[in-house]
Amino acid sequence: MRLTTTGVAHNFEKSIVGVIAKEALPPDQRTRAIRFVGPNDAASDADLMGYRAILCHDELHRDPGMPYIHRLRESDHLRDGDIVVLEGRTGLVRSLYRPYELHHHLFVTERCNSNCLMCSQPPKDRDDVEALTERNLELIDLIAPHPPYLTITGGEPTLLGDNLFRLITQLKFSMPETELHMLTNGRTFAWPKYARRFADLDHPKISLGIPLYSDFAGAHDYVVQARGAFDQTVAGLHQAARNGIRVEVRVVLHKLTIPRLTKLVEYIYRNLTFVEHIALMGLEYTGYTPRNIAELWIDPYDYQDELEGAVEYLAVRNMTVSIYNHQLCVLRPSLWRFARKSISDWKTLYLPECETCSALPACGGLFQWAVKKHSDHIHAISSPQPCVVDQKCWST
């Protein structure tokens, strides 16, 4: 699903964040809203008063004397209640938050101190911290209703410095019941003072998702393109745990991580026993991945032995493990109960062969960008389908 559109902006320079209102609101409810004027929406001047800004799909024939963007290229994706940011200089309209989705994100920076070969969100070397922090503080203020889960992502969030603490404090204040998950490379947490300070935020429901790609330092460092990253990440995981911060380990599966996968999960069990979840994730064909595909690609069909071994290793040890971004038809049926529908709604795609598949309702599908590169073994599963049942549980 579309995230951005552009039009022609007038009457403002700085970006404006607000909630889309497709219908007219009573005057006292307009201060947080951006009024969207549709094709057949005959709004008078008075009808447009008091909003943060005006969006209009077509040409707005008179200047309402307030920030507005008109002549949008697309607007079908904008729904009532969406939170968007309008850019005055470029006329860009970016959707930041859509209440009806299952997965919600707070994107905090494009900067990163790693440069992973398969990064889906390649970092940019420009300082966006202040601008994005201001935008996100406004966004947090506008989000309603509060979602059960919210993922803080980047880039590397800890590069925000104090601004990250501002954001989390704000989240703790305005939606304390929302479970926060922060995707970070964990390196900054290697500094005991940082980990302690983060823990001192005392957010009741925050956890970290930290990637680890090998038990062998050099191999991890190569994947993330940063020397010493393994040492920092492992130390960071320990500092986090020592300070009572909950952590998840994430492993992206590709040709560089598969060979030592069993050894990596053994390393996690013996050295990072405290992690509360391990996510084994399929490669996303986006960002840097297409550039490095020759080095990264292995058909998931061809790593089922390694994946099954790793999952079995963790599961019998009572470690919680999940498989993300995999299609059921490519996974061994023994692994189905670990597979999660992990792909954000707007990124999900199903192929033509999926239409007749009997496992479709349970399948997480593909990333939309997988249309260009996916397993050669995707196929419709016909009935009677294999299904996973619990073996007779040993009585105890």
Next chain:
Amino acid sequence: MARAFYPLEQFAGAPAGFHLLPFRFIRMNGKELLVNEAGEFLFAPPGTVQGLVDERLDTSTDLYRDLKAKHFVYDDSSSPLLDILATKVRTKFDHICGGTKLHIFVVTLRCEHSCDYCQVSRQTATRGEFDMSTSTADRAVAMMMDSPAREVTLEIQGGEPLLAFDVIQYIIPRAKRLAKEKGKNLDIVVCSNLACVTDDILMYFRDEGVKVSTSLDGPAFLHNKNRPRPGHNSYEKAIEGIERCRAILGMESVAALMTTTATSLDYATEIVDEYVRRDFHSIFLRPISPYGFAIKTRHRTGYEMGRFLEFYKKGLAHILDINRSGYRIAEVYTQILLTKMLTPHGTRYVDMQSPAGEAWNVLVYNYDGDVYASDESRMLAEMNDWTFRLGNVHRDTRRTLFTGDSALRMFHASCNQALAGCSDCAFQSYCAADPIYHHSTQGDMYGNRPTSGFCSRNMEVIKHLFSIIEENDRETMRIFWSWITGECVIEEVVECA
């Protein structure tokens, strides 16, 4: 502008040299088994250790990377992460923190059984003479609650403790009250042969949340042979008692322990089958303790450790078969060792720790107020060997118990890290020091490993388990893990319409 990518050699080149971290090794099954300071192990090809010592192991191999990832070596290309290793070692020793957890109260020496292997029974004694007095009970409970441990277990035994049920009824409410005052969690277990149990007693146990541990040596002919009592009906009494316990206290509230006598050695499968028939889900294939009357009656009960090991292996194989057929039953000693070998944790099992669990993790309060380092120490005392009597509840405090000559002499021999024959043993971190066993069998708390039954038993059992682990049969490993975690194995794929 997009950033550049750098080649593998910039990050993962082979280092010129490496440094060793502490580890021990043993040659077995044509391989070298290396074990590091935190109990992590690696099967490596012959010659690996020599290559490490000579610093000529190829640092570009997967073997080298395995050794590095498992904290056997480190090199200058990355941090040795010693903090992480330290955390792992600390985790392994976590069980020694927190103070004495298990407190055994010998409420009476009287018993109506006359078992050959028993150390201390007094069938002829009149009531009172060998029972714990109220003043001794008061002092013992107070001393128990002086332990800094947050979780404490009160284990009431004898003799046959139910013959002194009035003492039990005196102790339990006092222990509960004091535990509550001091903010401790209290578990209570009564060890009884159940021959004299009544529904009234069991209802009292139910109301007080008391668990029961009993003896079951095997099928009727074996149990009754091992455990004579007037009427030759020990087995029938035990089975009846177990069923009444289950009916009144619940299935999980009664456990059974067996003792392996010379006669038992020929009946490994029959003993296991008896436990299954009686719906038990754990069994402890325990060798007889070389203490007390068991030494006097060695001609009838004793045997060579080699014969016990055959018995253990046969029993374990049979137990694994039963598990494969879908009935879960764990062998307790295997479960303890596997936890030490395969997990980052130690165990609370006091007889298999280094520093030895005696005193640190278990104290025994005898009926007369004497305090011993373990139940075995008390049995020695019944043979007039007072070496491990730490003091008396009427004269000592927790501090004087732990700083007395008896305790200090024992502590010196309590760490296998510092015992000849153990300090360089590959299995050190899985095994234990047992000064009481070695004092009893060899007249020397430090002991001589080549002639030690403790050593030969554990070496052989651990080697046997490593051989099974190395085979890495998926189903066997699942069974082992179900014993370690207590979780059942699930997930099977079926075709469903």
